[in-house]
Amino acid sequence: MSQPGLLDSPEVSLSESLDLPWLVVVHNDPVNLMSYVTMVFRRVFGWNRERAKKHMMEVHRQGRSIVWSGGREQAEHYVQQLHSFLLLATMEKSS
Amino acid sequence: MIFELSNKGNPSFSNIHPLLAGLLQAAAMDPWERYREGSARLLPSPGGDEELLLDWQELVQPELRHHFDLERSLVAEDLAEMHEVHEVKQKKGEGWSLEIPMDHADAWLTTLNALRLALVEEHGFTEGDLSRNDAPDFSSERGLALMQVNFYAFVQECLLQTMESTEGEESDGGDGKEA
Numbered sequence: 001m002s003q004p005g006l007l008d009s010p011e012v013s014l015s016e017s018l019d020l021p022w023l024v025v026v027h028n029d030p031v032n033l034m035s036y037v038t039m040v041f042r043r044v045f046g047w048n049r050e051r052a053k054k055h056m057m058e059v060h061r062q063g064r065s066i067v068w069s070g071g072r073e074q075a076e077h078y079v080q081q082l083h084s085f086l087l088l089a090t091m092e093k094s095s
Numbered sequence: 096m097i098f099e100l101s102n103k104g105n106p107s108f109s110n111i112h113p114l115l116a117g118l119l120q121a122a123a124m125d126p127w128e129r130y131r132e133g134s135a136r137l138l139p140s141p142g143g144d145e146e147l148l149l150d151w152q153e154l155v156q157p158e159l160r161h162h163f164d165l166e167r168s169l170v171a172e173d174l175a176e177m178h179e180v181h182e183v184k185q186k187k188g189e190g191w192s193l194e195i196p197m198d199h200a201d202a203w204l205t206t207l208n209a210l211r212l213a214l215v216e217e218h219g220f221t222e223g224d225l226s227r228n229d230a231p232d233f234s235s236e237r238g239l240a241l242m243q244v245n246f247y248a249f250v251q252e253c254l255l256q257t258m259e260s261t262e263g264e265e266s267d268g269g270d271g272k273e274a
Contacts, residue, residue: 031208
């Protein structure tokens with residue numbers, strides 16, 4: 001039996017929730033050396049070599065890697081830092 | 096060309112062929128002036144919404160451009176010290192020599208990367224072009240540009256290896272959740 005849909009109300013549309021985190025995504029660019037990308041990840045996020053290499057290989061093989069999620073301001077900060085090393089990075093709302 | 100660490104522990108290139116010395120000197124070139132189309136790659140979009148893009152173009156990209164200019168000025172400083180060795184009796188033989196202070200390594204990596212990206216974008220090099228092992232083609236501008244891209248990659252690898260060998264392991268860190 002269906003009930004009057006609370007979720008049908010436009011005020012509670014989950015897809016527009018402001019609580020959803022922002023994702024920082026690094027995209028593949030064949031020009032960037034793998035060793036360089038690994039170094040940048042260590043430098044920007046403070047990761048150890050293994051974790052940086054894991055995300056680098058994800059970028060290399062799958063074309064992209066989600067490297068961080070959280071608040072908008074911090075996401076903008078990370079994207080700017082990654083751009084300062086000339087990596088292709090974007091931010092997107094988590095779905 | 097010989098790559099080693101100097102007495103001060105800095106990455107150091109010696110016995111550099113004049114052609115390669117010329118390519119190194121070109122590293123101080125402003126990619127925005129030299130490669131108008133190619134330099135578009137150097138300031139990519141951050142994604143997100145239109146509001147973010149407008150703010151990015153107005154506030155962030157000028158900062159990034161300034162950052163790249165500063166890095167390039169450090170590279171130019173080091174290149175001004177590049178000198179030619181004429182005395183065959185010296186251990187390193189003839190050719191040009193260049194020492195890169197370790198604290199300028201980041202600047203060199205970024206500056207060389209910017210030129211590589213701009214050159215690839217400008218000439219439309221494919222992934223296949225970049226991975227070919229053919230002998231350099233000196234007869235065309237495109238061939239020289241590809242040689243420049245590959246040579247700068249070699250210099251980057253030398254610097255990265257040096258940095259890797261001098262840096263220790265770091266613990267996991269970073270703010271926010273891992274995705």
